[in-house]
Amino acid sequence: MTTSFAYDFAANHKNSPFQGKVNFPTGVFINNEFSAGSTGKTIDLFNPSTAQKLTEISEGTAEDVDRAVKAAQDAAENRWGQNVHGTERGRLLIRLAELVEEHADELAALESLDNGKPYKFARGFDVPEAAANFRYFGGWADKVHGRTIDVGGDKLAYTRLENFDVVGQVIPWNFPILMAAWKLAPALAAGCSVVLKPSEITPLTALRLCSLVKEAGFPAGAVNVVVGYGQTVGAAIIDHPDVEKVAFTGSTAVGKLVMKAAANNVKAVTLELGGKSPAVVFDDANIQHAIQATAFGIWFNSAQCCCAGSRIFVEETVYDEFVKGFTAHTNTLKVGDPFDEDTFFGPVVSQTQHDRVSGFIESGKKDAKVVECGEASNLGGYFIRPNIFLEAPAECNIQRNEIFGPAVTITKFAKGADIVKLANDTEYGLAASVFSENINKAHKTAHRIKAGTVWINQHNILTKSVPFGGFKQSGLGRELGSEVLSNYLQPKSVFTQFTQ
Numbered sequence: 001m002t003t004s005f006a007y008d009f010a011a012n013h014k015n016s017p018f019q020g021k022v023n024f025p026t027g028v029f030i031n032n033e034f035s036a037g038s039t040g041k042t043i044d045l046f047n048p049s050t051a052q053k054l055t056e057i058s059e060g061t062a063e064d065v066d067r068a069v070k071a072a073q074d075a076a077e078n079r080w081g082q083n084v085h086g087t088e089r090g091r092l093l094i095r096l097a098e099l100v101e102e103h104a105d106e107l108a109a110l111e112s113l114d115n116g117k118p119y120k121f122a123r124g125f126d127v128p129e130a131a132a133n134f135r136y137f138g139g140w141a142d143k144v145h146g147r148t149i150d151v152g153g154d155k156l157a158y159t160r161l162e163n164f165d166v167v168g169q170v171i172p173w174n175f176p177i178l179m180a181a182w183k184l185a186p187a188l189a190a191g192c193s194v195v196l197k198p199s200e201i202t203p204l205t206a207l208r209l210c211s212l213v214k215e216a217g218f219p220a221g222a223v224n225v226v227v228g229y230g231q232t233v234g235a236a237i238i239d240h241p242d243v244e245k246v247a248f249t250g251s252t253a254v255g256k257l258v259m260k261a262a263a264n265n266v267k268a269v270t271l272e273l274g275g276k277s278p279a280v281v282f283d284d285a286n287i288q289h290a291i292q293a294t295a296f297g298i299w300f301n302s303a304q305c306c307c308a309g310s311r312i313f314v315e316e317t318v319y320d321e322f323v324k325g326f327t328a329h330t331n332t333l334k335v336g337d338p339f340d341e342d343t344f345f346g347p348v349v350s351q352t353q354h355d356r357v358s359g360f361i362e363s364g365k366k367d368a369k370v371v372e373c374g375e376a377s378n379l380g381g382y383f384i385r386p387n388i389f390l391e392a393p394a395e396c397n398i399q400r401n402e403i404f405g406p407a408v409t410i411t412k413f414a415k416g417a418d419i420v421k422l423a424n425d426t427e428y429g430l431a432a433s434v435f436s437e438n439i440n441k442a443h444k445t446a447h448r449i450k451a452g453t454v455w456i457n458q459h460n461i462l463t464k465s466v467p468f469g470g471f472k473q474s475g476l477g478r479e480l481g482s483e484v485l486s487n488y489l490q491p492k493s494v495f496t497q498f499t500q
Contacts, residue, residue, distance in 0.1 A: 002027035002036050003058045005204060009109055016339040017119060018109035026057040026203070028064045028227070029210040031071040032220040038063040043200050043227070048116035048347040049338055049381040057203060060228030062236035065195065068224035069166055069242050072193035075221025076165035081191040084219075086142030093138030093188060096216040100131040100181075103212065107205055111177055112338040114204040116346040116382070117301055119339050129464065130181035133480075136464040137185035140485060144190065146492075154498040161489040163191035164244040164268070168237035170230075170258070171206075172250045173199035173349050174304040174404075180206045182479050183247055184223065190488035195224045195243065197234055201350050203227040230254070241265055247487060248272070249306075251402070252428070252473050259476075270477030270487045272306070272469055274402040275430030278423035279309035279459055280445060283317040283415070285435035289457065291325040297433060297459025299333060299386060302345050303406045304353075306474075307431035309459045310403060312410045313419055319412045323390065326410065330373040330386050337379060345374065347382040348405050354382040357405030360398055361387050364407060368392035394425065402428070420448040429471030433459040452478070 003026045010019040025034035035058075042056040075081070100107065107130075108123035117126070146159035167187050171179035176198060187194050198206035206225060213223045226233050238246050238261045245268040248258045252274040262269045279294045281287075297309035314322045333344035348354050361384075364370060368389040377383035386406040392399050399409055413419050423432060433455040436442040446454040452470045455461060462468055467481035477487050 001040075002034050003042060003056060005055045005057070005207075007055075007113070013339045015337065016109055017123070018105040020106060022106060022110065022208075024208050024211055026055070026207045028058055028060045028068070029207070029223070029225040030064070030068045030221075031224070032214045032218070034210070037061055037228070045114065045201075045204070046350070047113060047381070048349050049379055051351065051381050054113065057207070057227060060197075060226035060233045062232055064226050064228070065233055065236035065240060068195045068226050069240050071221035072166040072195055072224055073242055075219055076193045079219035080193050080222045081163055081165060084191065086144060086189075086191070089189060089191060090138040090141035092216055092218055093134045093141060093185060096212060096218075097131040097134035097138065099212040099216055100127065100134065100209070103208075104128065104131070107177060107208060110204045110208060112346070115173065115176060115202045116338055116349055118343045118346050120341060121301070126175055126178045129462075130177045133178075133181040133185040133464045137189040140186075140482060141189040144485065144489065151495070156496040156498070158494050160492045160494065162492050163489055165193060166243050167192045167194055167245045167247065167488060168240070168243040169194055169196045170234050170237065170246070170248045170250065171196065171198055173202040174301060174306075176202040177205035177209065179249055180209060183249075186484045187247070187488045188218075188222065190485055192245075192488050193222050193224075195226065195237055197237055198225065198227055200227055200229055235261065238262055238267070239264065244268065245488065246270075247477075249479075255475065271475040272477075272479055273430070273473065273475040274404075274428060275306045275308070275470065275474050276311060276400070276402055276426045276428045277307050277309050277431040277433070277451065278426075278449070279312045279433045280419050280423055280435065281312065281314045281318070281322060282434075282436040282438070282441065283315040284437050284441075285318075285457070286437060287318055287321055287325065290435040291322060291329050293435070293458050294433070295326060295329050295333070298408045299330065299344065299406060300460050302348055302384070303386075303408070304348060304404055305460060307453065307460060308404075309431075309433055310408055311399065311426075312408060313413050313422060314410060316412050316414055323410055327371055327373060327388060330388065333374060333386070335374045335377050335383055335385055345383070345386065345406065347377070348384055349382070351382060353405065354384060357384055357403060357407065360401070360403045360405070361407055364389045364392060364396070364398035367396040367398065368409070394422075400426070420445060424450050427473045430469075430474035431455070
């Protein structure tokens, strides 16, 4: 029997801005219909704020993936892809954007319930940006063009940009609805049919989105969603011979496995992976602004961001002032119920994540001075107070590895030191930030840092029109911006000989 999720926010969360009821199917979504997974088994979901069981959803399997791929291939051949002009694909994407906006309060409440992030951030950023991505790429759908090439004589050559028929997409748990939009929007704009695997920890908004996809008018098989475990559903998507391209967002360790598996049948791959992003604060920065911006850069989403500014480097002349101000500011950020307007820190997403992050924090306490900030939550759940580590050695665990939770290192650097060498001393290269009122210094530093995104006097600012992705072991390819369309298109060259 197909599972469903029924929930009354008014009865369970008196402080939630959304006071409605939800009731929607949570099975596997194939050919615009929900059904139970092939084995009938289910996956338990937990509320990270209370650690209590929230509901159960259908567990997808490799057999379900095969059904989804067949549906996607049938759509590509008969109802989608090159059968549908870009203008119509764009219209459907824009309609989906409108539906997401119409259901924004509900989707934000589901995101907070399922993921633990504060409602004000889900409603103010995640959901509006998801809608904006669908609208933005809806605008690009009819602007996919090849070119003509002069090859001389009585010959003509031109190129076509043709979509992959079926793409597999695997998204993480930290920004569930936004990552779904990041992946779905450009693929659908290009004309690809999609088999999407959301995280089995936080699938509710992706599953709710399925009903909106159908309501928007997308043909059966264009979008298919199978929730299951990585070693079954994820592996089946990557291994399937009829999936021509895979887009994955997640950890670098798993990304390497995806890349190896995709090599078995030379599948195209894009990877958006982990980070250990530096934030460099020079002594000529606006220190109060730098404190607030770097605090947001690390603490946003309980530091469960791949581009979080988890290594802060501060010039020695302002180090003490910065540490004092950063600590004081962090202490003003409330840890607590995601539905409270004043909450900044929700819980981390799961018991597994809580244990992992706590292990890093205990390790860091052996290597550096730690300042634990904020008041502990009394709600139960997977809450972790923010931890600031001072002068941690460069080679210690918390300086080298991605923690993906509320812990940050602040390190002093000498005036005149080659700070870029320190900033680049990591296997990652996803993002970085530079704080300085000297625009020449700021830009010269930004140009030398090996990262896919470098912010100046800000951190963690992402938008639909600017490409995002990593250098080094932070990934391959880009999300966002017009550049991402190339992930889902293949150039075909056509030569013509004019005859007499």
